[in-house]
Amino acid sequence: MDKVITTPLVKEIAEKLTAGEQVYITGTIYSARDAAHKRMYEAIARGEDPPFPIKNSIIYYMGPSPARPEQVIGSAGPTTAGRMDKYTPVLLDMGLMGMIGKGTRSIEVIEAMKRNGAVYFAAPPGAGALLSKCIKKARVIAYDDLGTEAVHELYVEGFPAVVAIDAKGNNLYAQIG
Amino acid sequence: MRSITVDTIIENVKEMCIEANYRLSSDMETGIRSACDRENSTVGRHVLEQLVENLDIAEKEMIPICQDTGMTVVFVTIGQEVHIEGGSLEEAINEGIRRGYREGYLRKSVVSDPLIRENTRDNTPGIIHYNIVPGDRFEITIAPKGFGSENMSRIYMLKPADDEEGVKQAVLETVKSAGPNACPPMVVGVGIGGSFEKCALLAKYALTRDINIRSDKPHIRRLEEELLAAINSLGIGPAGLGGVITALAVNIETYPTHIAGLPVAVNIGCHVNRHVTRSI
Numbered sequence: 001m002d003k004v005i006t007t008p009l010v011k012e013i014a015e016k017l018t019a020g021e022q023v024y025i026t027g028t029i030y031s032a033r034d035a036a037h038k039r040m041y042e043a044i045a046r047g048e049d050p051p052f053p054i055k056n057s058i059i060y061y062m063g064p065s066p067a068r069p070e071q072v073i074g075s076a077g078p079t080t081a082g083r084m085d086k087y088t089p090v091l092l093d094m095g096l097m098g099m100i101g102k103g104t105r106s107i108e109v110i111e112a113m114k115r116n117g118a119v120y121f122a123a124p125p126g127a128g129a130l131l132s133k134c135i136k137k138a139r140v141i142a143y144d145d146l147g148t149e150a151v152h153e154l155y156v157e158g159f160p161a162v163v164a165i166d167a168k169g170n171n172l173y174a175q176i177g
Numbered sequence: 178m179r180s181i182t183v184d185t186i187i188e189n190v191k192e193m194c195i196e197a198n199y200r201l202s203s204d205m206e207t208g209i210r211s212a213c214d215r216e217n218s219t220v221g222r223h224v225l226e227q228l229v230e231n232l233d234i235a236e237k238e239m240i241p242i243c244q245d246t247g248m249t250v251v252f253v254t255i256g257q258e259v260h261i262e263g264g265s266l267e268e269a270i271n272e273g274i275r276r277g278y279r280e281g282y283l284r285k286s287v288v289s290d291p292l293i294r295e296n297t298r299d300n301t302p303g304i305i306h307y308n309i310v311p312g313d314r315f316e317i318t319i320a321p322k323g324f325g326s327e328n329m330s331r332i333y334m335l336k337p338a339d340d341e342e343g344v345k346q347a348v349l350e351t352v353k354s355a356g357p358n359a360c361p362p363m364v365v366g367v368g369i370g371g372s373f374e375k376c377a378l379l380a381k382y383a384l385t386r387d388i389n390i391r392s393d394k395p396h397i398r399r400l401e402e403e404l405l406a407a408i409n410s411l412g413i414g415p416a417g418l419g420g421v422i423t424a425l426a427v428n429i430e431t432y433p434t435h436i437a438g439l440p441v442a443v444n445i446g447c448h449v450n451r452h453v454t455r456s457i
Contacts, residue, residue, distance in 0.1 A: 022223075035294070065241045065284040074282055075235075075244035080325050080358045102325070103358035103417070124224055125325070125360040125416050126449045129240035130231035147296050148244075148284050160227070162220070162418060173357055176412055176419045 004158075008056035009097040011117040017163045019170040023121065025159040029058040029100070031152040033079050036143050037087040040151075044090060051142030051151050055095030058121075062100075063148035064138075065128070073138040073154075075128030078102040081120065085109050092116045100161055104173050114169045121161035122172075134159040179313040180260045181457060183269035186317075189455055190273020193319040194249060195281035197451040198241045204387045205364075205450055206232060208425040212362060212415075221420025225362075228415070228448060239282075243449045246283040247321030249274045249303035250381065258313040267305060270317075275299040286324075306378065318454040320385055326363065326447040329355035332377055335439040344369060344441050345404060351443040352408050352424070357417020360447035363424050364388060365408065368442040369397075371432035379430040380444035385452040388426035401427045415448075 005013070007027030017023070030052050032040065040050045061081050065074030081101030088099070089112035097118050102125040105113075113120065123131060137155035144150050165171045201209075209232065213225045235242040251270055261269070278285060278300040287301065288294040331351040335343045348367055355363070368379025391398045404427040414420025425448070434440060 020220075063244060063284065063286075065244045065246055066282045068239065068282050071240070074284070075241040075246075077244050079245070080328065082358065102360065104356065122357070122416065122418070124227040124231070125357070126243045126323075126447055127227050127231040128244040129235035129238065129242060130227055132240055133234065147298065148286070149296075173417055176414065176417065 007058055009058055010056055011097065014097050014119045015117045015167045017119050017166050019163050019166045019172040021163045023161055023163060025058065025121070025161060026157050027155070029060050029154050029156055031060045031062045031064070031154060033061050033063045033149055034083055035146045035149040036151050037084050039143055041087040041090060052153065054091055056097050058098035058100060059091070059096060060100040060154065064132070064152070065148070073132050073135050076132040076135055077126055077128030078123040081105060088112065092118050105165060110165060110169050110171065113165060113167060117167045119163055119167055120165040122164035123159070123161045131159065178258050178260050180262045181315055182262045183264040183266070185457060186261070186266065186269040187273045187276065189317065189457055190270050190319065191277040191280065193317065193453045193455060194274055194277025194283065194321065197319050197321050197453045198246045198281065198283050199239060200236050201232065201242065201449065202387070202452060204389050205425070208388050209362070209448060212422045212425065216415065216420050216422045218414055218420035220418045221414040221422060224415035224418060225422065241283060243323060244284055245286060245323035245325065246278070247323050247451065248287055249300060250320040250322050251303045251305045252308065252318040252320070252382065252385065253305060254308045254310055254314060254316040256310055256312040256314040259315050270303055270305055271301045274301050274303045315457045316454060317457065318385055318452055320452040323447055323449065326355070326359040326445040329359040330380070330444045331442070332373070333441045334373065335441055337437070337439050339439055341400065343439065344400070345407070347441045348404055348427070348443050349407060349411070351445065352413070353411060355445050356413055359445045360449070361413055361417055361424065362415055362422045362448050364446035364450045365404070365424050365427045366444040366446055367427060367429040368444070369429060369431045369440070370434035371440060372435070373440060375432055376440040376442040377444070379432055380442035383428040383430045384444060384446040384450055385454070386428045388428070392429055394431070397429050397431060401429050
């Protein structure tokens, strides 16, 4: 049975997900990658509010290609999550409940996930055309000057992902190879 | 003497940037499609099916195969008897990139300074390698390179005593540490020999070779085959989620080297290993 996850993602639901499960995500999620993370991290350190509510949110590590006039968004696949590791524990401690990306995470991130009951999903890497079809609405809500790295609010339907690391710290990648 | 105008170069580079990002070369496309039948893990097969569907959607709906449309690597082979007319060759190539990335709705992924990190907003400059040859040939290869896989590439300055076994270990260690980050199934470009910079360039160039064509040197051909088998027994699989299809090919290029050295560079190409070549 395919499991549907809706946002906002609450801890009680996130905690029940198990590494290896295929899920489909529906609801509002936020894109942020390297430059946006750096900026959010610095804003939080100064005591300012981040550009979207972190609690119970899902961040998608993604910077799209430009949309053609008739398209919602261009190609929109996951980028390597590990580059965001430095900034992630702070967000998890603020209640970030889900992350979507590709590749492995640091021990510090996994510990923060366990502490807060959060999950990390892997989306099919390099399948940006396919994944763009699941994005029904997209708009830039912060850091417009960063171009593709701006924060986008995205409404997704049936977005396919695999639970790569669950809230207990079970790591699908570590079980392989 | 043969003359080629900068306008011809601009137009060709523009078209090639777009073509490379919307459709894979036939060897890559066939490689991914046929991998579906050879993958024995259920999750691995599911990923490969998603990649095939992604290629179909990209071409049909004009959406780039991957959102990382790359930093534009360019190989130019230019005959000594070719005259470039109407301006600078380098500027013409960059203008072609600029137009291709704008008109092709491709992502602009280049920052002007590696530490200040301000986006150039037109994906220039490209990374251009020139090869000057006798005659009046003019050939361009456009190979947009995504950095998920680029970041997982490595260079090793081995000792001659490390031998073939050391080369194998270097390649396997790089592939293992790349794992899911490099978007497998990958193409593994390997440069052996030359100097520090030469072997890195060989590894990059190796990624532009048809994945079904093996080295014409018998000992290198054997090494390519043995390494592919070893990589595919690591268990990494498509998307790094487990399986037997971790790499589609290992392409090795070699060059003479110094009596004291055995440089090895491993440049990982993701499953969107893009390259388009045209003779003008």
